[in-house]
Amino acid sequence: MQRKTLSLPKLERLTPTLESTMLKITEEVGELAQAIGKFRGLSGEETRMPDEEVVRAIVTELLDVAQTATSMMFVIEDLYGIDIEREVERHIEKLRRKGYL
Template sequence: MEEAGELAQAIGKFQGRSGEKIQMDKQVVIDKMAEELLDVAQVAVSMMFVLEEDYRIDLTKKLKQHIQKLKAKGYIK
């Protein structure tokens, strides 16, 4: 997924992962991260609807299972 790579790149710039100094203003980098994260979320949601429509995946059931997993891990109550 191209958007995930772009998000990773934005995060890497923020953290200076490639050894480069951050040339961009911190807020600009954070804004870029938010934009890329929204792109990733949009693609993920679109993919879920494709699974539902083309492969008859029950998204309601999957969501309930996911919530149970989050509860079991203590992420939510």
């Protein structure tokens, strides 16, 4: 089985808190939901975009969610000294135990 990974950077020139990052995640998830609903016609609007553009818009919003969640992990690492790499290893092991990997 081919394994794919996604690596996102730690953003610079930001001073996020746990609370501000959670609010940002919520905002980004809302934008993702809006993109899916609007572009898939679930909000009652007709979709006038080709499927490829729709999927790209959804991916753009999804990456915003992923980046913000990644940023929250770095905030936790910085503020609380949690070893995120170790936590990722534990997460992967949990996925193996559940049979997802």
